[in-house]
Amino acid sequence: MTLCTSWLTRAVTPSSVYLQLFDRESCTYTYLLADPCSKEAVLIDPVIELSDRDATLVKDLGLKLVYVINTHMHADHITGTGRLKRLVPGCKSVISATSGAEADVKLADGDKVKFGALELEVRATPGHTEGCVTYVLHSQRMCFTGDALLIRGCGRTDFQGGSSDTLYDSVHGRIFSLPEDYTVYPAHDYKGQTASTVGEEKRYNPRLTRNKEEFNAIMAGLNLAYPKKIDVALPANKVCGLHNIPEEVAAMLGDAK
Numbered sequence: 001m002t003l004c005t006s007w008l009t010r011a012v013t014p015s016s017v018y019l020q021l022f023d024r025e026s027c028t029y030t031y032l033l034a035d036p037c038s039k040e041a042v043l044i045d046p047v048i049e050l051s052d053r054d055a056t057l058v059k060d061l062g063l064k065l066v067y068v069i070n071t072h073m074h075a076d077h078i079t080g081t082g083r084l085k086r087l088v089p090g091c092k093s094v095i096s097a098t099s100g101a102e103a104d105v106k107l108a109d110g111d112k113v114k115f116g117a118l119e120l121e122v123r124a125t126p127g128h129t130e131g132c133v134t135y136v137l138h139s140q141r142m143c144f145t146g147d148a149l150l151i152r153g154c155g156r157t158d159f160q161g162g163s164s165d166t167l168y169d170s171v172h173g174r175i176f177s178l179p180e181d182y183t184v185y186p187a188h189d190y191k192g193q194t195a196s197t198v199g200e201e202k203r204y205n206p207r208l209t210r211n212k213e214e215f216n217a218i219m220a221g222l223n224l225a226y227p228k229k230i231d232v233a234l235p236a237n238k239v240c241g242l243h244n245i246p247e248e249v250a251a252m253l254g255d256a257k
């Protein structure tokens with residue numbers, strides 16, 4: 001396939017634009033995916049403080065942002081979804097219906113998110129939260145696992161309807177069932193890792209290679225501190241990140257109130 005915009009080379013595979021972006025504060029990965037021919041694009045898991053960065057990138061690359069998507073209702077940062085809707089008029093917010101959050105498009109297991117010639121398959125992968133989904137871009141052999149599956153780890157299961165039993169079944173049934181060469185792109189990494197593969201995680205994930213009983217014990221013993229921003233992030237993320245934005249964030253964003 002010929003590239004429609006050849007100077008997009010740093011971002012392009014033969015038939016898709018793919019960029020991994022990082023938020024140093026929350027260690028969140030945001031992904032920009034686009035069809036280089038139609039220029040239709042989606043953002044997955046944007047962070048509110050970096051919405052200007054994301055909007056500028058979309059503009060610079062000449063992309064048409066169609067959807068701003070979340071893998072789940074985040075507890076550790078405010079989503080950039082609502083703010084991006086203001087910065088890039090016309091794009092729609094997207095999250096799973098089971099997340100309990102408001103959005104223009106509410107997804108269910110098996111739905112497809114189409115942009116240009118590309119398509120994300122929605123796989124329900126609850127357990128970290130009730131509403132977690134994994135987005136699979138089969139044409140590029142990529143999956144965006146949110147906090148369900150992290151590189152050599154997984155999302156915690158101690159709030160937002162989390163359940164280690166459910167998470168174990170989600171990862172084994174809906175992610176490890178993908179072909180082993182599919183690249184795994186998580187929503188966070190705290191150790192500087194960027195991507196993995198289904199095959200690597202099946203072999204080397206220290207939690208999910210164990211049996212379910214052992215996994216449940218590991219998760220019950222994590223003893224993690226609650227995310228610092230959980231009390232502001234959850235109410236804000238219920239409405240696409242546009243509720244009671246902390247003053248320092250609102251001041252930085254200027255128009256987000």
Ligand SMILES: N[C@@H](CCC(=O)N[C@@H](CSS)C(=O)NCC(=O)O)C(=O)O
Pocket residue numbers: 026074075076147153154155156157188224225226227228229
């Ligand atoms: N210290 C951070 C929060 C870190 C944290 O709890 N991360 C979550 C994903 S964000 S909901 C998680 O599931 N971690 C799993 C793990 O094993 O670390 C903060 O204060 O924001």
Ligand SMILES: [Fe+2]
Pocket residue numbers: 072073074075076128147155
């Ligand atoms: Fe999370």
